[in-house]
Amino acid sequence: MSTQELIRQFDPGQDNLLNILHALQNTHPQSYLTEEALEETARYLKMTKAAVFGVAGYYSMFSLKPRGRHIIRICISPVCEIMKGNSMIPVIEGVLGIKTGETTKDGLFTLETAECLGQCHEAPSMMINDKVFNHLSEERIREVITNFRSQKS
Ligand code: FES
Known part of the structure; x- marks a missing residue:
């Protein structure tokens, strides 16, 4: 499943941001949020990139760099x-x-x-x-x- 397909499984409401970020991270083989995935999320939720990157960077449960299996x-x-x-x-x-x-x-x-x-x-x-x-x-x-x-x- 592509990143776009995964994101579009969720309703496009901004209250789904954390759910989408969890799904993206959990399905990435290196357990992290890529820049492309965050940008795609921002477009889908009609949010600024800064807002999405800010949330992803705020919570320690999210990683912005590749991690181990x-x-x-x-x-x-x-x-x-x-x-x-x-x-x-x-x-x-x-x-x-x-x-x-x-x-x-x-x-x-x-x-x-x-x-x-x-x-x-x-x-x-x-x-x-x-x-x-x-x-x-x-x-x-x-x-x-x-x-x-x-x-x-
Ligand atoms: S302080 Fe370590 S599990 Fe609670």
Whole structure:
């Protein structure tokens, strides 16, 4: 399905902007919003490009640059921090060989931080794509990432 076809599945009301942006990002193989897709969205919703780009840039859930197939979000909110969640960041960075905010050269993983994932009772926590992983430890992180690496799709 083309970008135009995907956008036209929604009614052309401006209150559909976030829905369209989510759909565009979720269906892009590199999980991000391209400039062309944002321009097409602006035309369809009869909004200025600046307004659409402004919304896309405002929310941390949207990315304006290509990301990996698997997006790792490590929680940096207070409960996870108290439970040593921050010490898990260098572990993940070491396993992946990248810094937070970067994507691995093979395009498999992007590492990002996130605010509370609603898993405080089982902190520290992270998400990979839509899946939550709790009680993080160095060993658990290595195991989880190894499992994702071995997935074929
Ligand atoms: S503070 Fe990390 S899940 Fe709530």
